[in-house]
Every structure is written in structure tokens, then in C-alpha cells.
Amino acid sequence: MSDDVLVVEGVTKRFGAVTANAAISIRVRAGEVVGLLGHNGAGKTTLVSQIVGLLRPDAGEIRVAGVDAVAHPGTARRLVALQAQGQVPLDGLTPRTAVELAGRLRGLPRREARRAAERLAVELDITEWIDQRALPEGRGLSGGVRRLAGFAMTVAAPAPLVVLDEPTNDVDAARRRRLWDAVRRLRDRGAGVLLVTHNVLEAEKVVDDLVVLDRGQVVAAGSPARLASGLDDGLRLEVTLPPGGDDPTPDVPFAVRQRVRAGRRVLLVVPADEASPAVTWAASLRDTGVVDGYTLGPATLEDAYLALTESTGAAGDELTEVTSHA
Incomplete structure (x- = not known):
């Protein structure tokens, strides 16, 4: 049965x-x-x-x-x-x-x-x-x-x-x-x-x-776990932009597998071996006031979800997505 x-x-x-x-x-x-x-x-x-x-x-x-x-x-x-x-x-x-x-x-x-x-x-x-x-x-x-x-x-x-x-x-x-x-x-x-x-x-x-x-x-x-693993060994770099601030993430000095913006948050999925330059870049922008802050950690189910639904986001946030670049 x-x-x-x-x-x-x-x-x-x-x-x-x-x-x-x-x-x-x-x-x-x-x-x-x-x-x-x-x-x-x-x-x-x-x-x-x-x-x-x-x-x-x-x-x-x-x-x-x-x-x-x-x-x-x-x-x-x-x-x-x-x-x-x-x-x-x-x-x-x-x-x-x-x-x-x-x-x-x-x-x-x-x-x-x-x-x-x-x-x-x-x-x-x-x-x-x-x-x-x-x-x-x-x-x-x-x-x-x-x-x-x-x-x-x-x-x-x-x-x-x-x-x-x-x-x-x-x-x-x-x-x-x-x-x-x-x-x-x-x-x-x-x-x-x-x-x-x-x-x-x-x-x-x-x-x-x-x-x-x-x-x-x-x-x-x-x-x-399976859906989150679709991002392989990627790390999650989340950058918070100041109100009305410019978005510096389209042009970064390291490889990016996935970029998704949701309001003032920008999520970047980066290869694990790019962690050091990613943190250096984000810290410098925070210190100069270009971004309010950043976090770096393992890629999550939320990242996978945003990547899958990049054109429209949960709770109506407008999202944009850019594929990987170096």
C-alpha cells in the first residue's frame, strides 16, 4: 500500500x-x-x-x-x-x-x-x-x-x-x-x-x-541540504549598503559565482579560496563608509533560494542577479 x-x-x-x-x-x-x-x-x-x-x-x-x-x-x-x-x-x-x-x-x-x-x-x-x-x-x-x-x-x-x-x-x-x-x-x-x-x-x-x-x-x-549544496563549496558574503548609497558589488577584485541584490542587501557567493581578498575588499569599503557592514560565512538555503528566484523575491523585494565573473 x-x-x-x-x-x-x-x-x-x-x-x-x-x-x-x-x-x-x-x-x-x-x-x-x-x-x-x-x-x-x-x-x-x-x-x-x-x-x-x-x-x-x-x-x-x-x-x-x-x-x-x-x-x-x-x-x-x-x-x-x-x-x-x-x-x-x-x-x-x-x-x-x-x-x-x-x-x-x-x-x-x-x-x-x-x-x-x-x-x-x-x-x-x-x-x-x-x-x-x-x-x-x-x-x-x-x-x-x-x-x-x-x-x-x-x-x-x-x-x-x-x-x-x-x-x-x-x-x-x-x-x-x-x-x-x-x-x-x-x-x-x-x-x-x-x-x-x-x-x-x-x-x-x-x-x-x-x-x-x-x-x-x-x-x-x-x-x-541538497538545495543548499547546489552552491557547492561557496561562501556567502553579505554586504549591507547605506541608505541611498551606490552599489560597489558589480565590480569586485575577486571571483563571484552568484550575485543577488535584495533591497540594501547584496549577497555574493564566492569560492572558498577567494575568502581572503573578499574580506579585505569588504573591510576596506566598511572602513571608508561605502558599505554599512558585511558578513562572511557558509552559503545557506536562503542563498540558494534567492539564486533560484532571482527576478522576484520573498515578501516582494526586488531582486537582480548577475552570473559569475572574475
Whole structure:
């Protein structure tokens, strides 16, 4: 029996002349977390909408736990626990009530739903607000607590496939760590998790495999280590430019394998044997005020991601890319 809980093969979705998804293929197995990584507008949420039956693909196949999600969207939807990108409407409810209701709707007995709400409140550190009612216009509960309550509603009852669309939006750093721990526990209990995000650093910590989308297409797939290793033994030289300052990086006295600019940051991937001249160059520019500062270290997954999606960046940063030169 296959351990695939999600198989997406050749899915294409168009909106008029715009192709939101172009022949996308993804596989999620039981007991693994797969990250769907891409900048805003890369086509991530459109794909999720098709997986859960809110949109019908123009071409391709989607199977959830063996069920044809295109032919039987209702059946497939019952096998998916989804935390959508937007906030869950909680007005008038407490987190405890909302999580218990979500659990009951997904088949949990009343007592188990109550226990799930209490357990998740402790795991996510929101017990202080578990009985505080959400009020209209964002009153009563903060955006972060609402987001965590939405996550708890999603995972209160077991499901073969859990889809999390930007689950850490509005969540503070300490509770983000708790949420990621909860995602790992889902994986350890055998659920397949599709994590949709544009946060490279957080994705690297929790996922087993990554699928990188850019302008509706899969541009890379594999483990974080494999994607980062695509830069071989390169080092990461990050230069921070002063506001309004000129960019000196197009003309450097050492070899550069990859150059990507994101706002005031310029990332240069340089061969390891060029470390000494690179540091000398960067230090001299810092000392003369041409750059605000610099760092040098091993190339990271973020560098690989920026190299793969050089024309448009995460969170809408404008990026430019120049290939290697000496």
C-alpha cells in the first residue's frame, strides 16, 4: 500500500491569460513535512485551493490519501486538515470553544475534543487566553493568539494530510518555536504535512523536503541540504549598503559565482579560496563608509533560494542577479 497522502501531478491552473500554476508536481508521504516555498504571488495558495477542492485544475491530477480530489473533491476534502492563509473567524468564541467545536466536527467525542483543546493550549502557550472571547474588529484576542487558535483547530483531530498556509503569520518568536515543535509531533504521529511559506529560514528548520515555486512553476525540489549544496563549496558574503548609497558589488577584485541584490542587501557567493581578498575588499569599503557592514560565512538555503528566484523575491523585494565573473 502506498504511503503517499498527497500526489499532485502536472497541475495547471489559469486565470484568463495568467498561468497561476504550470504543470506542478508534488508528493507528500505519511510522516514527513514538505515545504512549499515561494515569494508572494508564486502560486502557492492557488495550488492549496485546488488540493482542498475550492478550485478545479485546468489540467493534471490530485490524489489525497488515494482519493481522486478532482473527481471527488468532497471526499478528498474530509481527509485534509487545512489552516488557510487568512485568520479563522473567531468572533464570539473563546479559543477553547473554537478548538472543541473543530474537533467535534472532525469526529472527536466531546471528552477527547475537550482534552485536545487543553493539550494544544499548553503546547502553544495560550492557556492565558483559552477562555477569553474574541470580539469584532480584532478586539479581545491578539492576531497571534487568533492564529495559534486557528492552528489548534486544524490539528485538534487527526487527519492523513495537514496543510498549513503561512501558519506563523502574526505569531511571536517564542510561540513560533512551539508551533514548529507541534508540527514535528504531527509528523512523528504519521501525518503528512504540506507547509506553505515564504520564510526560508523557518522552513529550513522543520521540513524534510522543499518544493520551490517561482511564477507558478517548480524551479527546484529536494531536501534543504541538497538545495543548499547546489552552491557547492561557496561562501556567502553579505554586504549591507547605506541608505541611498551606490552599489560597489558589480565590480569586485575577486571571483563571484552568484550575485543577488535584495533591497540594501547584496549577497555574493564566492569560492572558498577567494575568502581572503573578499574580506579585505569588504573591510576596506566598511572602513571608508561605502558599505554599512558585511558578513562572511557558509552559503545557506536562503542563498540558494534567492539564486533560484532571482527576478522576484520573498515578501516582494526586488531582486537582480548577475552570473559569475572574475
